[in-house]
Amino acid sequence: MSELKVSISGIRGIWADSLNLQNILNYTKAFAGYIAKIGGKRVLLGRDARPTGHLIANYVASILNAYGIDVIDADIIPTPTVLLGVRKLNFDGGIIITASHNPVEWNALKFVKKGGIFFGEKELKSILSFVQKNIKEKPYSKVGSYLKDNSIEELHIKTILENIPFKTIQKKRFKVILDPINSAGSKITEKLLKKLGCSVFMVNGEMNGRFKRGAEPTPANLKHLPSLIKKLKADVAFAQDPDADRLVIADEKGNVLSEELTLALAIDYVLSKKNGNVVINLSTSSLCEWIANRYNSKCIRTKVGEANVVEGIIRHRATIGGEGNGGVIYPGINCARDSLAGIALILSLLAERNKTVSEIVKDYPVFTIRKEKMEFKGDLSTKLKEIEKCFPAKIDERDGLRLEWEEKGKKIWLHIRTSNTEPVIRIIGESEDEKILKNSIEEIKKIIRG
Structure with a gap:
């Protein structure tokens, strides 16, 4: 089974594999718990057009309704349109069903907070704290309402x-x-x-x-x-x-x-x-x-x-x-x-x-950028420490490892990190000298492979 990716980029996985009805229930119920905690009631729902979107949207809407949340379903609509709608129309939150740039077999739940922006790391932890909690369904007289309305497009x-x-x-x-x-x-x-x-x-x-x-x-x-x-x-x-x-x-x-x-x-x-x-x-x-x-x-x-x-x-x-x-x-x-x-x-x-x-x-300077990804299982932090020792660089460890230095009078930077959206490591680098960049990335890949 593939890995379910849980991050600020959503609850993301391959349908009928890492993403299934059970974990959709768990995380949607957790979101409903969060909305109730902040005193919220109204949620905007949207999705992209991939084939699993309609069934996940219907399921998510039903779960939210069961916990007393009113749902406005904008149906197939861009992610930024949902975010704008949550902000402009004062919704208490939103869920977007999309795996964005991932292949068609993937899908995801993306959580939007009041104000129309995605949950950051702290807010995501707040939602995840509800996953294991026993949240009771509302009685029949207090279930949420459901309405389809895509007027946020205009x-x-x-x-x-x-x-x-x-x-x-x-x-x-x-x-x-x-x-x-x-x-x-x-x-x-x-x-x-x-x-x-x-x-x-x-x-x-x-x-x-x-x-x-x-x-x-x-x-x-x-x-x-x-x-x-x-x-x-x-x-x-x-x-x-x-x-x-x-x-x-x-x-x-x-x-x-x-x-x-x-x-x-x-x-x-x-x-x-x-x-x-x-x-x-x-x-x-x-x-x-x-x-x-x-x-x-x-x-x-x-x-x-x-x-x-x-x-x-x-x-x-x-x-x-x-x-x-x-x-x-x-x-x-x-x-x-x-x-x-x-x-x-x-x-x-x-x-x-x-x-x-x-x-x-044509008036812009030319920078060569390379974006590569590779599968890796193991302790990445150990590999990053090893990479760090190989380059005389300014170091940034906020998100994986970013190195920046000059070589032969040319600036170069490299960024190695775990992907938020795929089960891979991303290696991205840029320089005015393509040869230096290529050699540096190959050296990093060699270290990671061990």
């Missing part, structure tokens, strides 16, 4: 339009290709783009949960876009993951950009309007720091995970933040990774500067 679009120069975008009449991977971003993102005056060509647009490409929107999974862009003479292409919190861009020449450039472009636009602190995680490209420096803004790093970055954004009153996996967090719209907000910000950048994506990106 609220999300309205909030975005209120915070961008939409008339400037409309005048450009952009031709856009959208790949929402047959899931939650399909309808709402098309609606947003049309309100922005774009002509939209959809690929993988049917919202049936049968993913026709790899779930993670990376260049390796988007090889179908270059020929489409050239054929349609599109200005830009956008690709999302199944719950539409991540975004990847392809330029007008058919080049699928690194997911790291999504956040960089959004930061560039936002800081050109208002400088301020930027918060990113320990695994995000140094390009974001370079852009922040250009606008005399400070760039602060946090542990990996949306909840950690959002916590940093709030603490440092940041203007913008995010993660290098294509996750743009712009608190002016939504304090969550939000692909729709990212699309709006990037179209604003293109419209106001009257430049193409490639023209903007």
